[in-house]
Amino acid sequence: MTSLAKKNLMKDSKEINGFLHDRYERTTYEVPEMLQRSKAFYEWLDTRRTVRDFSDKPIPKAVIEQLLLAASTAPSGAHKQPWTFCVVANPDLKKQIRIEAEKEEYESYHGRMGEEWLQDLAPIGTDWQKPFLEIAPYLIVIFKRIYELDEEQNKQNNYYVNESVGLAAGLLLAAIHEAGLVALTHTPSPMNFLSKILARPANERPFLLIPVGYPAEEVYVPQLTRKKLPDISVFYE
Ligand SMILES: Cc1cc2nc3c(=O)[nH]c(=O)nc-3n(C[C@H](O)[C@H](O)[C@H](O)COP(=O)(O)O)c2cc1C
Numbered sequence: 001m002t003s004l005a006k007k008n009l010m011k012d013s014k015e016i017n018g019f020l021h022d023r024y025e026r027t028t029y030e031v032p033e034m035l036q037r038s039k040a041f042y043e044w045l046d047t048r049r050t051v052r053d054f055s056d057k058p059i060p061k062a063v064i065e066q067l068l069l070a071a072s073t074a075p076s077g078a079h080k081q082p083w084t085f086c087v088v089a090n091p092d093l094k095k096q097i098r099i100e101a102e103k104e105e106y107e108s109y110h111g112r113m114g115e116e117w118l119q120d121l122a123p124i125g126t127d128w129q130k131p132f133l134e135i136a137p138y139l140i141v142i143f144k145r146i147y148e149l150d151e152e153q154n155k156q157n158n159y160y161v162n163e164s165v166g167l168a169a170g171l172l173l174a175a176i177h178e179a180g181l182v183a184l185t186h187t188p189s190p191m192n193f194l195s196k197i198l199a200r201p202a203n204e205r206p207f208l209l210i211p212v213g214y215p216a217e218e219v220y221v222p223q224l225t226r227k228k229l230p231d232i233s234v235f236y237e
Contacts, residue, residue, distance in 0.1 A: 045174065046226070051182035052126070053216035054136040061089075063179060064138055064212070071172035077159030082145040083168050083207075086198050089138055096197050097141075098133035101188035101209070105130060108189070124222050132184060136211035141194050142169055143204035155203075165207050172210065182215045 012023040029037060068085045076082060088094055105128040109118070133139060144165040148156040158164075169185070176183045191206035200206075 045177070048173065048177040049182075049221045050184055051215050051219055051221065052132055052184055053219045054132050054182070054211060054213040055216050056135050056137060057214045058137050059181065059213060063181075064140070067172060067175045067179060067212070068140075070175035071168045074164065074168035074171045076164035076167070077161070080145075080148070080158045080164070081168075082148075082158035082161045083165050084143040084145060084200070084204055085172075086141040086143060086200070087138055088141060088198070091134070093197060094134050094139060097139060097194065097209075098130055100193035100197065101130050101133055101186075102128055104188050104190060104193070123224075130186075130188065132211050133209075136184075136213040138212045140172070140210040140212055141198060142172075142207045142210065143195075143200055144207045145204055147203050149203060169208050169210070176210075176212055181212055182219075183210050183212045185210060 013020050014023075015021070028034075064087055068087070071085065072081060072083070074081075088097065109128040113121075142165060144161050145158055146161055147158055150156055173183055173185065186209040188209060191209065194200070194206040194209065195204065
């Protein structure tokens with residue numbers, strides 16, 4: 001056993017099949033408190049909205065770092081954490097991203113999307129113009145890492161990459177909400193231009209582009225209702 005293993009064992013770890021495992025304990029609650037907490041958490045998450053009008057008020061980089069750490073606690077296939085968060089504050093890069101995103105979105109809104117898609121988007125009120133890409137103080141571009149390269153440049157597998165990165169993105173949005181900031185989940189597709197502008201390696205593919213910031217002074221969001229429990233669930237008892 002290595003000295004590190006011994007040290008860890010002393011802090012309530014044990015070896016299982018040759019690998020160290022830490023004892024894991026967590027607080028549990030009596031049912032009334034469990035219900036109250038889950039209801040309160042739902043009600044809090046239900047106040048999250050996608051915002052498309054941002055203030056340019058700066059956010060401390062230290063906050064963004066905490067948000068990324070929160071996102072990176074997400075579970076991932078074989079704990080590969082197959083994500084890279086590129087944080088863009090540089091105005092020239094933001095401008096380039098806006099120009100390329102608007103080029104793609106112009107094409108999408110003028111032919112690529114089709115009638116049904118455009119009708120589905122109509123209540124949301126979006127169009128090809130994306131000024132928020134320059135206004136929001138930070139653009140978090142999430143890349144999925146479809147494989148890794150070891151020191152000899154051999155490919156190493158990642159697993160369930162889309163599921164894993166989707167979970168990390170969800171936690172990121174929740175963390176942004178908890179910090180009192182707002183975000184837009186944006187997909188100006190195809191998004192290959194992001195790899196080029198940010199000079200990402202071949203094993204990374206753009207996944208989501210998330211502007212983050214304070215909301216603009218007066219913000220309106222589309223009226224929506226979320227599906228009710230019977231519409232999203234089936235219980236087998
Ligand atoms: C994968 C994904 C892609 C999205 N892409 C865009 C987008 O490109 N532009 C946009 O304005 N909103 C986009 N949205 C935001 C949705 O329109 C929004 O989540 C939905 O209308 C529900 O609103 P809410 O987030 O306020 O609950 C996207 C959301 C998801 C999950």
